[in-house]
Amino acid sequence: MAAEHGPTAGEYIIHHLTHLQNAKPKAVVDFSVFSFDSLFFSIVLGIVTCFLLWKAARKASSGVPGRFQAAVELLVEMVDSQAKGIVHNAESRKFVAPMALTIFVWIFLLNAMDLLPVDLLPFLWEKIYAAAGHDPHHAYLRVVPTADLSITMGLSVSVLLICLYYNVKIKGLGGWIHELFTAPFGNHWALYPFNFAMQMIEFIAKTVSHGMRLFGNMYAGELIFLLIALMGGAWSLSATGIGLAIGHIIAGAVWSIFHILIITLQAFVFMMLALVYLGQAHDHH
Template sequence: MSAAAATEATLTSQEYIKHHLTNLTVGEGFWSWNLDSLGWAVFLGLVFLTIFRSVAKKATPGVPGKLQCAVEMVVEFVDGSDKDTFHGKNDLIAPLALTIFVWILLMNAMDWVPVDLIPWLISLATGMDMADIYMKPVPTADLSTTLALAGGVFILIIYYSIKVKGFGGFMKELYTQPFGHWSLYPVNFLLEVVTLLARPLSLALRLFGNLYAGELIFLLIATLGLYQLPLHFIWAVFHLLVIPLQAFIFMMLTIVYLSLAHEDH
C-alpha cells in the first residue's frame, strides 16, 4: 500500500512520518495516556494468555500438534535459560521470564504489520480521513511501554533484594561495595545507586531504541511509494532476527538482575 494512497496526497514525506510516529493520546503532560500502545499491549497480552492456556488444557502425552509443539519449544527454551542463569530458589522467575519473552515478542512482531494497513482499515470502517487517524500499533516503539515494563522489573529487584537480604543487608551491599574502607562508603553508595537505577533505564531504552528505529525505517521505505516493496521485504526479513533478539535480551537481563537480587553475600 503506497504512501501516496494512504495520505491521499495531502501529506509531505516529513508530515507522513511525523503523523505515523504520533500516538493516539488523551490527557496532557505526565498524565497523558497513549491509548494505542495500551490497547495493543493489552490485546496481545490476552492473545498470549489465551493461546498458552488453550494449549495447556488440551495438551496430550502422545504426538503433539503443531501449536502444542511450538508452545512446548518456547516453554522449554525459556525454562532452560532460567535454569542456566538463575541460581536462587523462586518459582516466580520462570513464569515471569516466559511472560516477558512471549509478550514482548508479540508486541515487537507488530512491526511487521504494514504501516498504512491498520489506519486504512479504520478509515474503511469509520469513514474518517487517514490523515486524521493516529495509530501506532507497535507498543514497544513507545517509551512509555518499555519504561513500564522495566519499572515492573525494577520493583521486583528491590522487593527480592530486601526480602532475601533484609533491609540492612540490602543497604550494606550498597555502601560497602566495591571499596571496603569506611571512608569510601559515600562513594560506594553513589556508584551502587547509579548502577541500580541504570538497570531498568537500560532495559527500557534498549528495547525502545531498537523498535523505534525499526519503525522509522519502515516509514522511510513507505515514502518511496510503489518502489518500496523490495526494500520493505529486505528490512522485514532482517527483523526476523531483531524482533526475537530484543525479546530474548530483555528476558535474559531480567533473569540476571533478579538472580543478583537473590544472592546474599
Template sequence: MSATESSQPANAVEYMQHHLTDWCVGCNPHTHQTSSIIDFHAFFVDSWLMALLLAILIGFVAWRIGKNLDPDHPTGMQNLLETMVEFVNNQVRDVFTSRPNPLIGPLALTIFVWVFLMNFIDLIPVDLIPTIVTWIGHHIFGVEGPVYFRAVPTANLGAPFGMALTVFALVIFYNLKIKGPVGYLKMFLFHPFGPYLIPVNIVMTLIEEIAKPLSLALRLFGNMFAGELVFMLIALLVLTHSETLSWSLLGWYPLQMLVGLGWSIFHILVITLQSFIFMVLTIVYLGMAHNSDH
C-alpha cells in the same frame, strides 16, 4: 513492512509526523505531544490497546493449548510451547545457582512472548493498521480530522519503561525479601569498595541500580523506534513519487518490495534478539536480587 499505498498525508514530512504521533489522552490538543518526557497526565491509548489485545491473545492461546494437552500425541503448538518452556527454564537454571523462584520461569516466558509479539507488529505494513483505525474512526464513530495511531507499543517509550519499572519493582522486592532491609542497605553502604568509601559506594550502587530499568527500556525502545523509521522511509520510496512520476511507479514498486523484504528479514532477527535480551536481563537482575551474598 512498507505499504505501497497510503491514505495518510502525501507530503513526506507530514507522513512521518503523522505516523510518529500517538493517540494520546492528556497530550496538548494542538501539538499532540506531552508537556515533558515524563508526563503522568498523558495516556497513550494506541500502545495500551495493542498491548492489551496481544496479552488477551497470549492468554487465549495458552488456555487452548493447556486445555488440549496430550503428552502422547502433542500437536505443533504444544511442541512449540514445550520447546519455549524448556529454553526459558535453561536460561533460568544457568543464572540461579540454587533452586530458582517458581515465579521467574513463567515471568520470563511471558516477557519473551509478549515483547516478541509487540515487536512483531512492526513487520505488518506500516500503513495498514493506521488506515484501518482511520476508516473505523471516520465511518463508524464519525471522527473528523486525522486519526493518529502508532501500532507498535515498544516504539513508544512508555511501554518499555512500564515493563522495565515493573521488573525493577520486583528486583527491589526480592532484594528486601532475601537480604532483608538491613542487608539491602548494606549493599548500598559497603558495595563495591568496602566500608571506607561509603559515600562513593552509595553513588556507585545507585547508578548501578538505576541503570537496570534504563538498560531494559532504552535498548528495546531505541531498536524498535529505529526499525519503525526505516519502514516509513521504505514506504516513502513510492509515496514521494506518486504524484509526479505516476508511470515510473512500475519501477519504484519492485524496488520498494525488494528493500522492504530485505529489511523485514533482518528485522526479524532484531525483534527476536531484543525480546531475548529483555528476558535474559530480567532473569539476571532477579537472580542478583536472590543472591544473599551480593
C-alpha cells in the same frame, strides 16, 4: 493519504509517529497522558499471549505432543533452562521463570506488530474515525507498542521493582541496606557514599538501558519501515516512480526479513536481561 493534497514526507512520518492520546504530553514525563493505541495493542496482545499459552497448558500431557504443544514446550524448556542457569533459587524460579516466559512471548508479539504493513491499521483506523464523524487527519495510531517508550520503560521498571523485592526478600532489609553501602568497593566508612552512589547508578542504568534498548530498536525499525513506505508512496508512471516502487518492494522485503531476527532477538534479550537482573538480586556480595 488519499486526501486532496498528499502529505509531505515529513508530515507523513510525524503523522505516523503521533500517538492516539487523551492529550498532548506537556513535559517529558507527564503521567496524566495515556496512549490508547499502545495500551490497546499491548493489552490485546497480552490477552492473545495468555490465551495461546493457556491453550497449550490446558492440553499439556505427557503423551505425544502435537506441533503447537511441542512449540510451546520448546519455549518453556528454553526459558526454564535459562532461568535455572541464572537464578539459583527454586522458590524464586516459581515466579521468575513464568515471568520470563511472559516477557518473551508478549514482547515478541508486540514487536511482531512491526511486520504488519505500516499503513494497514492506521488506514483502517482513519476510515473508522472518519465514519464516526471526525476529521481523518487527526486519526493517529501507532501499532507497535514497544516503539512507545512508556511501554518498554513500564516493563523495565516492573523488572526493577521485582528486583528490589527479591533483594529485600533474599538478603533481608538490613542485609540489603548493608550491601547498598558496602558493595562494590568494600566495607569502610569512607567508601560508603561511593558505594551507595555506585549502587544507585547501577539500578538506574540497568533499568533505563533495559527499556531504552528495546524501545530504540523498535522505534528505529518502525522509522525505517516508514521511510521505505515513502518510496512506494512516491509511485507514479515515470521511470523514477517505478524505480522507487520496485525499491520499496525490495527494501521492504529485506528489512522485514531482517526484522524477524530483530524482534525475536530483542524479545530474547529483554527476557535474558530481566533474568540476569533478578539473578543479581539473589547474589550476596
